[in-house]
Amino acid sequence: MTEATDDELMVQVRDGDVAPLGALFERHQVPLYNFFLRLTGRAAISEDLVQEVFLRVLKYRHTYRGQGQFRTWLYQIARTARADHYRKRWRETELADDKAAALPSLGPMASDLLETAQDAALLRAALDRLPGDKREVLVLSRYHEMRYEEIGRVLGCTEGTVKVRVHRAIKELRDIYRQMVRERRV
Amino acid sequence: MNCEQATERFVAQLAGEEVAGTDAALAAHLAACAACRDATESLTSLWSELGALPDAQPSPMLRARFEALMAGWTDAAAGTARRASNIGRMRGWLAGLLATPRPAQWGGALALLVLGFGAGTWVTMRGSDMQALRHELQSTRSMMALSLLQQRSPADRLQGIGFSARTDTPDAAVLDALFETLASDPSVDVRLAAVDALSTVRDDAALGPRLVEALGKQPSPLVQVALIDALVRRHDSRAQPLLQEILADSRRNRTVRERARWALQQLTM
Numbered sequence: 001m002t003e004a005t006d007d008e009l010m011v012q013v014r015d016g017d018v019a020p021l022g023a024l025f026e027r028h029q030v031p032l033y034n035f036f037l038r039l040t041g042r043a044a045i046s047e048d049l050v051q052e053v054f055l056r057v058l059k060y061r062h063t064y065r066g067q068g069q070f071r072t073w074l075y076q077i078a079r080t081a082r083a084d085h086y087r088k089r090w091r092e093t094e095l096a097d098d099k100a101a102a103l104p105s106l107g108p109m110a111s112d113l114l115e116t117a118q119d120a121a122l123l124r125a126a127l128d129r130l131p132g133d134k135r136e137v138l139v140l141s142r143y144h145e146m147r148y149e150e151i152g153r154v155l156g157c158t159e160g161t162v163k164v165r166v167h168r169a170i171k172e173l174r175d176i177y178r179q180m181v182r183e184r185r186v
Numbered sequence: 187m188n189c190e191q192a193t194e195r196f197v198a199q200l201a202g203e204e205v206a207g208t209d210a211a212l213a214a215h216l217a218a219c220a221a222c223r224d225a226t227e228s229l230t231s232l233w234s235e236l237g238a239l240p241d242a243q244p245s246p247m248l249r250a251r252f253e254a255l256m257a258g259w260t261d262a263a264a265g266t267a268r269r270a271s272n273i274g275r276m277r278g279w280l281a282g283l284l285a286t287p288r289p290a291q292w293g294g295a296l297a298l299l300v301l302g303f304g305a306g307t308w309v310t311m312r313g314s315d316m317q318a319l320r321h322e323l324q325s326t327r328s329m330m331a332l333s334l335l336q337q338r339s340p341a342d343r344l345q346g347i348g349f350s351a352r353t354d355t356p357d358a359a360v361l362d363a364l365f366e367t368l369a370s371d372p373s374v375d376v377r378l379a380a381v382d383a384l385s386t387v388r389d390d391a392a393l394g395p396r397l398v399e400a401l402g403k404q405p406s407p408l409v410q411v412a413l414i415d416a417l418v419r420r421h422d423s424r425a426q427p428l429l430q431e432i433l434a435d436s437r438r439n440r441t442v443r444e445r446a447r448w449a450l451q452q453l454t455m
Contacts, residue, residue, distance in 0.1 A: 018256065029244060047245065058255075120239055142237060170200070170233065
């Protein structure tokens with residue numbers, strides 16, 4: 001028996017049976033969490049935002065149109081939730097250790113793995129330095145396996161615009177990363 | 187294929203998109219154009235490195251919070267169904283009433299008036315389902331804050347303070363826990379975070395005197411300064427006697443005394 005698609009589950013939720021939302025949460029909580037984590041750099045805020053997204057999915061379930069576009073709809077909600085969060089909390093100060101908590105553990109520090117881990121940390125830091133809109137388009141295209149057309153639907157722009165933005169973003173990231181590598185060597 | 191077309195094709199390839207018949211053209215262009223070749227090589231390498239960055243895992247609390255959300259939502263939906271059922275019964279009763287002779291209708295109208303007033307009061311008191319759900323979330327956050335504040339690790343306690351700061355209005359138990367943390371936590375960082383969290387609470391008149399009391403008992407100069415700042419931000423003049431006492435006490439830390447002097451100036455402005 002084949003597993004129900006996201007769209008089929010969400011249609012059930014929309015039609016009044018909220019239980020399948022549990023399966024949607026299982027499928028999307030980690031990608032959504034990482035989407036927020038890569039954009040905010042903060043673990044606690046990312047978890048809050050995932051929770052907020054699923055609350056909004058419940059609240060606005062009747063607006064879901066189906067047509068196999070659950071993920072697009074979910075990430076549109078995610079973007080709005082994030083924007084609302086920063087509008088509401090822009091004055092709130094974050095705990096200093098939150099940033100550190102955002103980074104996944106590097107695991108055992110064997111010497112042969114250390115440099116790789118440092119490179120990864122440096123690349124992550126370079127990604128953090130990228131302007132928010134560029135980081136967002138890069139995260140969606142690299143980590144969520146979204147085609148440019150789908151990213152365009154999430155961001156509300158054309159596929160051509162997405163391509164231009166991805167190209168600019170990856171070039172800027174390369175420049176930032178190279179600069180940081182040079183700084184580390186000095 | 188020119189450089190612009192090659193760039194567009196290359197970006198499409200990054201996302202795994204296939205455009206028939208262009209791979210050979212792109213390869214030919216890259217073979218002839220050193221600038222494009224260097225650019226695509228470096229960007230492809232970076233793209234691969236990006237893909238190698240591992241996903242982070244959310245804490246188990248995320249699932250607990252989602253389950254609390256679902257439970258709250260289900261309870262709220264059950265409440266709505268009960269109310270819908272009551273409305274259905276009321277409709278039936280109303281239909282029966284309208285089918286009865288005129289004197290009974292007058293009596294019924296009076297009963298409906300009383301019922302309407304009662305229902306209005308009841309609806310106002312119950313609030314909306316969404317408010318109930320938000321309240322449920324607030325409670326979950328408060329519960330997590332209280333639980334984490336009891337942990338042995340300072341990082342966990344800091345996280346607990348973070349949760350308390352994310353509740354719109356911390357309840358009495360959370361406030362008590364924050365003041366307890368402020369009074370007795372062995373870590374200065376945790377105590378400072380507790381001051382920050384308490385500083386964000388605005389609509390609680392009882393908070394001022396408790397902050398003043400906490401300042402009087404606080405051994406750490408760093409936390410004392412943070413508490414003085416918090417009292418100034420609240421513009422709480424009840425702090426003045428204690429601030430004067432601090433200012434006059436030559437055994438106190440000099441920075442704290444200077445901060446007390448500054449605070450007194452601010453509070454008397």
